[in-house]
Amino acid sequence: MNYLILARYKSFILPSVTFIVVVVLTLTVGQFALNKIFETRANTKELESKNKLLEAKKVVLSGVNTDDIKKQVKAAVLAVPSENPSIFVLSSMRGQAQEGGLVISNFKVSEGQGAKKVGREVEVSFDLQGSVFSTLSFLKAIENSSPLTKLTNIKFTISSAQATVKVTATTSWGELPKELGKTEDPVEPVTQAEQELLRKLAALRLPALGQVPLSPPAGKADPFAF
Known part of the structure; x- marks a missing residue:
């Protein structure tokens, strides 16, 4: 079935x-x-x-004016270098001291992490001797020069229009960005505050460079010396 x-x-x-x-x-x-x-x-x-x-x-x-951009980038990198600026800072301070007829000595440099951990800080301390006017002019010039330098401690001793100053200053540096934004990201216009900052950076003075004093070698005496 x-x-x-x-x-x-x-x-x-x-x-x-x-x-x-x-x-x-x-x-x-x-x-x-x-x-x-x-x-x-x-x-x-x-x-x-x-x-x-x-x-x-x-x-x-x-x-956009490419020449203006190049100048702004150069000013920014000089103000906040991408590498440790210790040698340049010491040399520039030496040059400014020579211009003002000052005696600068006892350089000490130490490096530490920036307070906000965005970059790194370099602390520079030194002694300065010369006329009061030249000394004040020197200190003012430091804070208006590249790289950006902040005076953190100043101790004056004045005698007969001559000044002996112990100075501590800090400057910063940080690595350049390693990545650019995405191609499709919109162009953000430069704000008025950023334009003012760029103007101030461009106005910073590039001091004359002087010879950096070298510290004498420490340790054992020359075994070949008589």
Whole structure:
């Protein structure tokens, strides 16, 4: 009996199964195709958005004076160097002291971490001797020169218009950024405060460099000396 039923409906079962398989495959392929279409549309919109942003950046950057940018970058790097500025600071102080007829001695340099851990600080201490006027001019010049230097401790001893000063100052340095922003990031305009800062950095004086005094070697005496 079952055999007769199976034989009777066999001609219907095979086409039905085939139809169902075709429908399932069609739906699967169709869903995949639809997903690809939606994905392509989303990518196209994203590319269009990026292109508009890049065009806007192009318009902004085309109006920038590259010479001014180079000067501002140079002033900023000189004010806050990317490497330890100890030798340059000592040499510049030596040069300024020579210009003012001052005697500068007893240099000491120590390095430490900046208070905000953004960069590193270098502490410089030294003794200064000369006229009161030249000494005050020297100290003022230090705070208006590159690299940026802050006087943290000053001890004056004045006698007959001559001054002996013990000075402690700090200067900072930090590594340059190693990564640039993403291409699609918008251009942020320079704020008025940033423009004022750049103007002040550009106005800093580059002092004349002098010879850095070398400390005598310490330790054992020369075994070949008589």
